[in-house]
Amino acid sequence: MKYYIIAGEASGDLHGSNLMKSIYKEDAQASIRFWGGDLMQKAGGTLVKHYRDLSFMGFAEVIMNLKTILGNIKICKKDILEFKPDVIIFIDYPGFNMRIAKWAKKRGIKTHFYISPQIWAWKENRISAIKRDFDELYIILPFEKDFYEKKHNFLVHFVGHPLIDAINNHEIQSDEIFRAENNLDKRPIIALLPGSRKQEITKMLSVMLSIVEDFAAYQFVIAGAPSQEFSFYKTFLNTENVHFISNKTYDLLSISHAALVTSGTATLETALFKVPEVVCYKGGWISYQIAKRVITLKYISLVNLIMDREVVKELIQDEFNTKNLKIELEKILDIQNRERIFKDYEALEANLGGEGASDKTAKLIVNAIK
Structure with a gap:
């Protein structure tokens, strides 16, 4: 099957690389294209864009680089349409990923969010977009389960924190x-x-x-x-x-x-x-x-x-x-x-x-x- 993964930061690259390794174990014929970094590239698949070209810090910096961000969104949509994935896996990076998910969902592409955005910290009104645009949500912080399921009536999967595996598997x-x-x-x-x-x-x-x-x-x-x-x-x-x-x-x-x-x-x-x-x-x-x-x-x-x-x-x-x-x-x-x-x-x-x-x-x- 074909998997399209979007990670826009260093932490997403780390967790994306370990997820890719696990996907290959579950699906030996997996074909993966991704936005990420060096770790994901080592895991396999095809790198579309490196996260170092995507990271803009803070409100002012985002506004200053809006033209670049919108250009990246256009590139991403075009690449997805050409690849025709069975699923898009979004890893955190909500400002970019939620735009792509809204677009992809309308086109019938399966949308899975791994490491959900921290809407419990701010922008809680994003919950309506998450419920509308994502088929599955995989959370890594224990208190998030009650936030999504009890407060917002949206079933999620608590999978534990991937940092534990990343650290245990690292050869020190x-x-x-x-x-x-x-x-x-x-x-x-x-x-x-x-x-x-x-x-x-x-x-x-x-x-x-x-x-x-x-x-x-x-x-x-x-x-x-x-x-x-x-x-x-x-x-x-x-x-x-x-x-x-x-x-x-x-x-x-x-x-x-x-x-x-x-x-x-x-x-x-x-x-x-x-x-x-x-x-x-x-x-x-x-x-x-x-x-x-x-x-x-x-x-x-x-x-x-x-x-x-x-x-x-x-x-x-x-x-x-x-x-x-x-x-x-x-x-x-x-x-x-x-x-x-x-x-x-x-x-x-x-x-x-x-x-x-x-x-x-x-x-x-x-x-x-x-």
Whole structure:
């Protein structure tokens, strides 16, 4: 059968690649075209467009790049019509994917949404479009099931969180080999995860690096996003005691003592690796002013949202500054605080539904379109 998959971000590329592997196990004759990234390309199939050409951060940035976005939508529709898939699998990325789903549904193409948009955070009115335009919805956060089924009378499939599989299946380098290959000494490592888009990386790293000289007993390592070239990071590597690795975030987290993490999927990845973290976020002024008026959640990190309490500290917008970041990093380096964090992380993982999200989803999709 023929599968068309659309993922528009780094996290979608990761989950899309594992879903593709599971689809191939369920359907050995599967033919797959996709919008995604390097990981999906390694899994097989044909790449139509890379997500690095699709990512625009914030309200203002979307408006500035509207012509490009509309052009990509046109390209996508044309490619779908030529491929004639048995199903389109949308992975998060709602602004783009929901437009395509509305169009595809009218043409009788099966539409499946894997990793639903976070409409429980904002734009809850999108529920009517989701119920109208998607045949099946596969959710990965435990509280989403009640949101869709009890609040909005829309049956969904809770498949567990695919990050558990992604982490368990990743072959981790040993501490000794990783340090040797990346010229790291024996001091404890503080990982810096500044995001995947140029705009956010620039904003986040400038503050993250401002505290380095106050923690000489540690070494700081920037986790480079696979979507960005090394040349982009060069300007940030003038600070002493700062190292850089690219596309090895899991290996880095596996031996890190603490982490400073930009809000997003990486906050949950860091927690699953049992690394105490400070969650950071700073957006453009206009984008932030709009967002804080439409988003009513108590937290921005997945860790705190899933646990429904503050497990990790969040420094948002003006609170994300050198003084506060230094204070919060010192707190998570304290052994007593760390013991509490580790217990919370264990409870977090138990809430996520266990292993097998990709396999469960692939089986449901294949059976639905047979």
